[in-house]
Every structure is written in structure tokens, then in C-alpha cells.
Amino acid sequence: MGAATGQTASLAAPRKAGRLNRFDNPWLNIKLVVGVIMVGSIILMGIFGPMLRDIDLAYVGRSPLNLPPVGFENMRGEGGDPLHPLGTDNSGRDMLSLIIVGAPNSLLVGFVAAGFGMLGGIVLGFTSGFLGGTADDIIRLSADITITIPSLLVLIVIQSLIPVQSLLVMAVLLSLFAWPQPTRLIRAQVMSMRESGYVKMAQLSGVPTSSIMFREMMPNLLPYLAASFIGNTTGSILAAVGLEILGLGPQRLPTLGRTIQNAIDNSGILRDMWWWWGLPTIILIVIFIGLLLINLGLDEVANPRLRKATRQ
Amino acid sequence: MRINRALLLLLTLALLVTLTVSMVSAQMMEVPREDTVIFDVDGSNPTNPNPFNHNIFFGHSLGAAGGNTGTGQSVYEPLFILNYETGVIQPWLGESFVADESQTVWTLTLRDGAYWQDGEAVTADDFVFTLQMLLDDETARLYRAGAFQDWVSGVEKIDDLTAQVTLNRPNPRFQLDFFSVRIGGSFQMVPEHIWSMVENVYEFSNFDLEKGYPLGSGPYKMVSASENEFVYDRDDNWWGAATGTFPLPQPQRLIWVQTGNDDIRSLLTINNELDSVMDITLGAFEAIQAQNDKVIAWQAGMPFAWLDPCPRRISVNHAVEPWGSADMRWALNHATSRNDVVRIAYEGTTIPSQSMFVEYGGIIDPYINRLAELGMTMNFDADVAAAQALIEGAGYTMNDAGIYEKDGQELAIDIQTHEGFIEKRRIAENVVEQWRAAGIAATQTNVAGGSWNDNKALGNFEATGDWDQCGSVNEPWASMDRDNGKWYAPVGERVVGNNLLNRWQGEGNARYSELVDQIGVLPLGDPAILPLFEEAYEIWYNELVSLPITQAKKLIPFNTTYWEGWPTAENNFNHPATWWHSTHQIIQNLRKAGS
Numbered sequence: 031m032g033a034a035t036g037q038t039a040s041l042a043a044p045r046k047a048g049r050l051n052r053f054d055n056p057w058l059n060i061k062l063v064v065g066v067i068m069v070g071s072i073i074l075m076g077i078f079g080p081m082l083r084d085i086d087l088a089y090v091g092r093s094p095l096n097l098p099p100v101g102f103e104n105m106r107g108e109g110g111d112p113l114h115p116l117g118t119d120n121s122g123r124d125m126l127s128l129i130i131v132g133a134p135n136s137l138l139v140g141f142v143a144a145g146f147g148m149l150g151g152i153v154l155g156f157t158s159g160f161l162g163g164t165a166d167d168i169i170r171l172s173a174d175i176t177i178t179i180p181s182l183l184v185l186i187v188i189q190s191l192i193p194v195q196s197l198l199v200m201a202v203l204l205s206l207f208a209w210p211q212p213t214r215l216i217r218a219q220v221m222s223m224r225e226s227g228y229v230k231m232a233q234l235s236g237v238p239t240s241s242i243m244f245r246e247m248m249p250n251l252l253p254y255l256a257a258s259f260i261g262n263t264t265g266s267i268l269a270a271v272g273l274e275i276l277g278l279g280p281q282r283l284p285t286l287g288r289t290i291q292n293a294i295d296n297s298g299i300l301r302d303m304w305w306w307w308g309l310p311t312i313i314l315i316v317i318f319i320g321l322l323l324i325n326l327g328l329d330e331v332a333n334p335r336l337r338k339a340t341r342q
Numbered sequence: 343m344r345i346n347r348a349l350l351l352l353l354t355l356a357l358l359v360t361l362t363v364s365m366v367s368a369q370m371m372e373v374p375r376e377d378t379v380i381f382d383v384d385g386s387n388p389t390n391p392n393p394f395n396h397n398i399f400f401g402h403s404l405g406a407a408g409g410n411t412g413t414g415q416s417v418y419e420p421l422f423i424l425n426y427e428t429g430v431i432q433p434w435l436g437e438s439f440v441a442d443e444s445q446t447v448w449t450l451t452l453r454d455g456a457y458w459q460d461g462e463a464v465t466a467d468d469f470v471f472t473l474q475m476l477l478d479d480e481t482a483r484l485y486r487a488g489a490f491q492d493w494v495s496g497v498e499k500i501d502d503l504t505a506q507v508t509l510n511r512p513n514p515r516f517q518l519d520f521f522s523v524r525i526g527g528s529f530q531m532v533p534e535h536i537w538s539m540v541e542n543v544y545e546f547s548n549f550d551l552e553k554g555y556p557l558g559s560g561p562y563k564m565v566s567a568s569e570n571e572f573v574y575d576r577d578d579n580w581w582g583a584a585t586g587t588f589p590l591p592q593p594q595r596l597i598w599v600q601t602g603n604d605d606i607r608s609l610l611t612i613n614n615e616l617d618s619v620m621d622i623t624l625g626a627f628e629a630i631q632a633q634n635d636k637v638i639a640w641q642a643g644m645p646f647a648w649l650d651p652c653p654r655r656i657s658v659n660h661a662v663e664p665w666g667s668a669d670m671r672w673a674l675n676h677a678t679s680r681n682d683v684v685r686i687a688y689e690g691t692t693i694p695s696q697s698m699f700v701e702y703g704g705i706i707d708p709y710i711n712r713l714a715e716l717g718m719t720m721n722f723d724a725d726v727a728a729a730q731a732l733i734e735g736a737g738y739t740m741n742d743a744g745i746y747e748k749d750g751q752e753l754a755i756d757i758q759t760h761e762g763f764i765e766k767r768r769i770a771e772n773v774v775e776q777w778r779a780a781g782i783a784a785t786q787t788n789v790a791g792g793s794w795n796d797n798k799a800l801g802n803f804e805a806t807g808d809w810d811q812c813g814s815v816n817e818p819w820a821s822m823d824r825d826n827g828k829w830y831a832p833v834g835e836r837v838v839g840n841n842l843l844n845r846w847q848g849e850g851n852a853r854y855s856e857l858v859d860q861i862g863v864l865p866l867g868d869p870a871i872l873p874l875f876e877e878a879y880e881i882w883y884n885e886l887v888s889l890p891i892t893q894a895k896k897l898i899p900f901n902t903t904y905w906e907g908w909p910t911a912e913n914n915f916n917h918p919a920t921w922w923h924s925t926h927q928i929i930q931n932l933r934k935a936g937s
Binding site for chain 1: 603604605608609623625626628629632682685686687689756761764767768771772774775776785786787788789790793
């Protein structure tokens with residue numbers, strides 16, 4: 031549990047150490063809080079960064095070439111420039127501006143792809159789990175088949191054939207493989223819920239099926255949906271970065287994968303230009319760890335058995 | 343018991359496989375590293391996709407017989423080699439190739455005493471057989487068969503060392519264009535006594551090491567081939583040395599290896615596991631030199647590089663509106679800063695193009711200088727105001743996003759680039775930003791090599807970063823002829839040899855083509871060429887058929903740890919393109935380090 035929760039607990043009546051406080055808020059568990067802070071900082075950077083930094087510097091030819099971060103030297107012995115505190119690449123892109131624009135862009139692709147996937151998963155999962163019968167057979171079989179398809183391979187082929195110039199199109203392509211997992215998860219939960227008393231009661235009361243599905247059952251599934259969404263976001267970002275490193279996806283729009291691809295293409299490691307690949311890699315690590323912590327935190331919210339008791 | 347027997351069987355099989363592999367390896371003689379030269383396969387991108395097919399009339403784009411994996415560089419010899427430094431065509435397997443006054447009858451004389459690797463003499467019969475095979479190729483799929491069918495009306499043997507070729511029309515450049523390794527490859531003669539026995543030339547792999555195939559007349563024989571390595575051993579019985587025409591090359595073994603990206607090739611060079619590397623980036627070269635001071639390039643200092651004869655350009659598809667308008671193409675040109683492309687995309691390793699031609703020090707300079715005198719050279723810096731005036735003149739207005747639009751449609755253009763070429767991608771990345779700064783919604787798309795080639799040939803592009811003005815080296819006709827209207831094919835139909843891929847048409851093209859055809863029949867250096875050249879180029883320039891951008895740099899590192907004598911600006915016996923048919927000359931000049 032978070033520190034704030036701990037302080038609240040210490041003001042309450044004395045309790046035995048290690049017991050759960052029924053007033054503890056499961057949404058404030060430490061993993062979730064730290065994860066949200068990490069991912070939130072990237073989002074905030076995307077919102078406020080452009081107000082503090084000229085993001086046009088993220089594009090080709092806007093800055094001097096090959097500058098190291100301030101305090102370091104490049105292979106030619108040139109020092110950094112305070113105007114470009116994180117250095118520049120060999121095409122004159124400013125690394126700080128690249129990160130400010132590229133990190134939220136990469137996160138955005140993940141969120142949008144996972145969002146579309148989740149939307150599909152909700153509709154198909156509820157339909158499959160609640161209605162059963164032939165609809166269930168078709169949806170279940172489709173999801174099972176899609177899961178077995180090597181998505182990255184197919185995406186490489188698709189993007190080789192259809193040049194992608196927009197992050198949204200890329201996200202939509204990624205979402206083609208982001209729906210089966212939430213579909214299966216939701217279907218399983220709905221199948222167990224539909225036998226619950228409150229669902230039976232609603233059915234007997236003549237509540238329309240769509241209302242039962244989305245107004246009665248859905249709120250109970252929110253933690254599962256959120257966890258699945260975050261898992262899908264991670265997968266989508268990973269796929270997007272993979273595609274970008276292979277040279278696919280929008281060429282002009284700055285993203286973390288595109289930045290790493292540029293570093294690889296131009297021998298960033300051999301030339302000791304660590305800031306070309308190191309900085310986007312660090313941001314990717316922050317994003318992935320943040321998303322993982324959010325996922326673990328949501329798992330605790332959904333599964334009380336995982337919650338640790340508040341220390342007194 | 344059953345398990346034990348199965349295990350025994352497996353062990354026996356494994357032993358057999360090991361023995362077989364050992365025997366195969368043992369067939370290749372051990373050659374010390376210091377007697378071996380290891381070449382990088384042209385940017386680790388073999389032009390021949392099948393390592394077990396060495397039919398020299400297929401499977402390569404450069405025309406260097408056998409592609410860029412060593413066959414053309416060491417087994418098959420060219421008849422002549424154009425010296426880029428002097429402009430002189432030097433004899434190799436051929437002794438002379440002269441035209442009569444009409445420039446329609448060409449007489450070839452072969453070297454006396456040359457023989458194939460199996461001892462059979464190289465004769466005019468081999469030449470006649472090979473050329474006739476190309477003339478008879480109804481499919482025109484054999485390398486340059488179409489071009490020979492266009493030019494040649496007949497070929498006949500005069501005597502064992504002499505053959506005569508009769509052309510349909512005068513061509514003073516016949517030897518230069520087809521037989522002298524002008525760019526990449528050249529006509530390759532094959533032994534009649536072997537190829538005449540081939541039932542289907544299209545399916546002949548020319549690969550059987552036991553029979554000695556591929557069998558040429560060069561100083562090396564192939565001893566092994568695999569997906570990523572090609573090994574050739576010296577034939578001490580080579581005709582060149584036996585007749586005293588050339589010395590026997592010093593390297594006992596040549597290896598061409600396909601390794602990977604710039605990083606891998608650089609590390610292998612640093613570690614002395616590569617002696618010759620194909621074009622790499624300036625940054626990678628600097629990293630190599632920082633760790634291995636034995637590595638050199640064409641020039642000792644910046645820009646280190648050699649100018650490849652294929653300048654880089656951006657082709658705009660005239661069939662896609664609004665780019666069919668010369669004014670709109672000029673708008674793109676005004677929005678382009680060639681100096682910035684050189685500074686950013688090349689990090690200063692090349693120079694901006696003044697015209698469609700390669701600026702290969704001196705040979706073609708008089709023509710380029712004349713263009714400069716006439717004010718028909720390209721701008722090096724952008725003139726955004728001039729670009730915007732032309733765009734606005736075409737009825738476009740700028741929207742809030744800073745992009746021009748007309749009738750609700752943004753002024754957009756997409757530049758297609760070959761995904762495998764970092765150099766061309768970086769040019770396009772830079773130009774895209776320049777054009778956007780002028781209000782044009784430019785984008786760049788990386789396309790897989792095969793699709794990129796198809797798109798160019800079929801006209802499925804708005805703009806493309808290419809080098810298809812390539813041709814001229816020591817005279818202007820070859821590059822100019824590539825925009826000749828005779829090559830026209832509508833969008834959806836394939837153009838021949840990527841000529842006129844921009845689909846330029848109209849009165850300008852008709853007159854231009856007429857003038858180019860007139861230049862084509864005049865001997866090199868004929869004073870009558872200049873006025874025709876000026877008039878034709880003026881049409882081309884006014885319509886700005888395509889956008890020359892930069893000269894092509896090739897930064898080719900050579901490792902002097904084991905071998906010296908590599909071509910450099912100082913030791914300029916010829917150019918340093920190790921993936922061309924002229925590599926025979928480079929191998930001839932190699933000396934063991936310290937010897």
C-alpha cells in the first residue's frame with residue numbers, strides 16, 4: 031500500500047499488524063501509483079514539452095550534426111552545446127525534442143491500438159460469452175486462430191505493401207491483432223457472471239440484453255479490462271518499435287523506434303554515439319516498466335488475495 | 343536395446359555427416375591469410391540472388407558477369423576497360439576494336455595466345471557465338487540482348503582472331519557503351535565449346551565445380567560457393583601470365599563474403615578480416631580509422647570518397663498532376679537546397695550536382711562548363727520565395743497549417759526510396775523537410791527493393807529518389823539519351839531499362855529526342871556535338887525533366903594490413919569500384935604488404 035494510505039491507517043484505531051484495513055483503497059497500491067507516475071510523466075511531457083521546447087528541432091536539418099550531450103565529447107572531440115542539452119543526431123535532429131515528441135507518439139500508438147483492440151474485445155467477448163451458441167463458436171474460433179498467427183510477420187508484410195504515413199493508420203494495423211486476448215478474457219468472465227443472481231434477476235425483470243451486458247456486468251469487469259488494456263498497450267508499443275526499427279511505419283514522424291532505427295542505420299554503437307540509441311532506450315524502459323507496474327497494480331485491485339496487509 | 347540401436351544409428355549418421363563436411367573442406371587447399379584477399383560483397387547485397395547459379399547472362403543488375411560475388415571480377419574477363427582517370431579505353435582480352443568511316447562496321451581483334459581455363463584457345467568463334475546468341479534471343483532476357491538486337495544487324499568471323507560487327511545505323515560509341523566496362527559490366531564472351539552444348543541457355547546454371555564451371559579465361563577459378571561466401575583460387579596457368587601480357591596476380595586466393603550491415607563490416611575491417619569494403623558511411627569509416635590506421639580510402643582526407651558515375655536525382659512523375667507542369671517542377675527545384683543535402687545527408691562527403699551529368703574530373707567538364715556559361719546549372723541553395731511564387735501562380739493558396747492547397751486539396755508529393763539504401767533515404771528525408779518549409783506536404787516512403795524497381799518502371803510513383811540518369815562518363819550523349827522519347831511507355835507499362843521513367847512527353851521531348859539522336863551518330867569529341875548539346879539541354883533544363891541533386895559518393899575502405907596497391911587518388915591507375923567487371927585491374931595491382 032502507498033505511504034499516504036499507511037498514514038491514514040496510523041490515525042485509525044490500533045489494529046493487529048498485517049491485517050487488511052477495510053478502508054484501504056486498493057487503487058492506491060504502490061505498484062499502480064509508481065506505474066501511473068512513470069507513464070503519466072511521459073504523457074505530461076507530451077502535453078507540456080512542446081510549450082517549453084521548440085519541437086521543430088526534432089526534424090531533419092534543424093540543428094548542428096553529431097553534437098554530444100552537454101558534458102560529453104563525440105568521436106571528433108567536439109563538446110556539447112547547451113542549446114542541445116541531450117545532443118543531436120547525424121541528420122541534425124535535436125535529441126531532447128525528439129524524445130519530447132517521440133515518446134508520447136510511441137505511447138499514443140500503443141494506447142490507440144490497444145483501445146481499438148479493447149473495443150473489439152468488449153463487443154465480441156460480451157457477445158460470445160453472454161449469447162453463447164453459434165456466435166460463441168464463431169468468435170471463439172476466430173480469436174483462437176488469430177492468436178496463433180505470427181502478428182509481427184504479417185504486419186511486416188502489410189506495411190511493406192501499404193506504405194504507412196500516419197501513426198493512426200499504424201495503430202489501426204496493430205489493433206488487428208490486439209482484440210483476441212481481451213475477447214477471450216471478457217468471454218470467460220461474462221460466462222461466469224451470467225449465472226450470477228443479479229444477472230438472472232435483471233433478465234427476469236425484462237432488462238434488455240445490451241443493458242445487462244454493458245450497464246450491469248461491465249462495471250464489474252473494469253479492473254480486468256484495464257489490465258488487459260495495459261497488456262495490449264505494451265504489446266502494441268513493442269510491435270510498433272519493432273516495425274520502426276525495420277524501417278517500416280511513418281518515416282517523418284518522430285517516434286522512439288524510428289530514433290533507434292536511425293541510430294542503427296548510422297552505426298551509432300560503432301561511433302560511440304550512445305545518446306542516439308541510449309536515450310530512446312531509457313524512455314522505452316520507463317514506459318515498459320511503468321506499464322508493467324500498472325498491470326501488476328490493477329491485478330491487485332482485481333484480485334484481493336494479492337493485496338498485502340497494511341503494516342501498522 | 344531398441345533405443346541403443348537407434349542411438350548407434352544416429353551417432354553413425356552424425357559421424358558420416360562430419361566426415362563428409364571434413365572431406366568437402368579438405369578439397370579446398372589451405373591458403374595463408376596473407377595470401378588471401380577478402381572482399382565485401384557490394385554492401386553485403388548480392389546482385390545474384392542464387393549462389394549456385396552463375397549464368398552470367400542472368401541474375402545481376404550491374405552487368406558485371408556473375409554479379410558482384412567475384413565471378414565477373416576474377417573468372418570472366420572484359421574485352422576492354424575504360425580508364426576513368428585518363429578517358430582511354432585499355433585493351434584486356436581484346437586488342438583493338440575499330441570502326442570504319444561510316445561508324446557502322448566495327449572490327450574486333452582479340453589478343454593472340456589467350457585461352458580459356460581448360461586450355462582451349464579464345465577465338466573469334468567464341469565472340470561470334472556469344473553475340474549471335476544474344477541476337478537470337480527472342481525473349482531478349484539475356485543481358486543486353488535487347489540493346490544488341492537494336493544496334494547490330496550481323497556479326498561474322500574474319501579469321502581466328504578477328505571478327506566484324508555490322509550495325510543498323512552509325513554508332514561511334516559502340517565499343518565504349520558495350521565492351522569497355524563503362525559502368526558496372528560489359529559484354530562477356532563465353533567459350534563456344536561449352537555453351538554451344540547447352541540445350542537451354544535460360545536454365546543453364548553454369549555451376550559445376552567438378553567440371554570447372556563457371557569456366558572463363560581469367561586468372562582465378564571458383565573453388566567453392568555458398569549463400570554468403572564465394573572462394574576463388576589462382577590459376578597459375580593463366581594465359582595473361584603465360585604469354586607475358588600481364589604478370590600473374592600476387593593473391594593466391596580471393597574471397598567475396600556477404601556479412602551484414604555497416605557495423606558488422608566495419609568491425610571485420612577493424613579486425614583485419616576484410617581487405618576491401620563496399621561503400622560505407624563517413625561515421626563508420628571514421629570509427630574504422632580510429633581503431634585501425636591501416637585502413638585507407640580513395641582520398642586521404644575529407645571527403646575520403648570517390649565519385650560514382652551515377653549522380654543522385656529525384657525523378658518526378660510527369661503523368662501525376664500537378665507535376666506534369668514544368669512550373670511546378672521548377673517550384674520543387676527552387677525549394678531544394680543541394681548544399682544542405684550535401685551538408686546533412688552526406689555529412690560533406692560529396693558535392694551538389696550542377697547538371698544531370700557526373701562531374702568526373704575533366705573528361706566531361708567542358709560540357710558542364712558550357713552549361714555554366716549559359717546559366718543552365720542547378721541552384722545550390724533554396725529560393726523559397728521563388729518556389730512559392732510559382733505555386734501561387736498555379737492557383738494554390740496557403741492554409742493555416744502552412745501547406746498550399748487548391749480546391750480543398752493539399753499540394754502533396756511522396757518520394758519513394760529503396761529501403762536498402764541509407765544514402766538515398768537520407769537525401770529524401772532532407773528534401774522532404776525543405777519542401778515542407780516551402781508549403782508542400784512532402785512525405786517519404788521506404789519501399790522494398792523489388793517493389794521500388796517495379797514502381798519506377800511502371801510509373802507507380804509521384805517522385806522517386808534514384809540514379810537513372812546514369813550513363814555518361816566521358817561524353818554527354820549516354821545520360822541525355824535516357825530521356826529520349828523513344829523509351830516512352832504509358833503508366834502501367836514497363837519502361838525499358840528505367841529510361842524515361844518520368845514519362846516526359848510533348849513537343850519539348852520530341853525536339854529534344856531529335857537532337858539527342860543527332861548527337862548519337864557523331865563521333866566522340868566532334869565539334870558538331872556542342873551546338874546540338876546546347877539546344878537539347880536548354881529544352882531539358884527549361885522543362886526541368888528531373889531534379890539532379892548530388893554527385894554520388896562511394897566511400898570504399900581498403901585495408902593495407904595484408905595488401906597494398908589499392909586504387910587511390912594518388913595511385914589512380916583506375917577507379918576503386920571493386921564490384922565492377924574492371925576489378926581485374928585492381929587485383930593485378932595488389933602487392934603483399936611490405937613486399
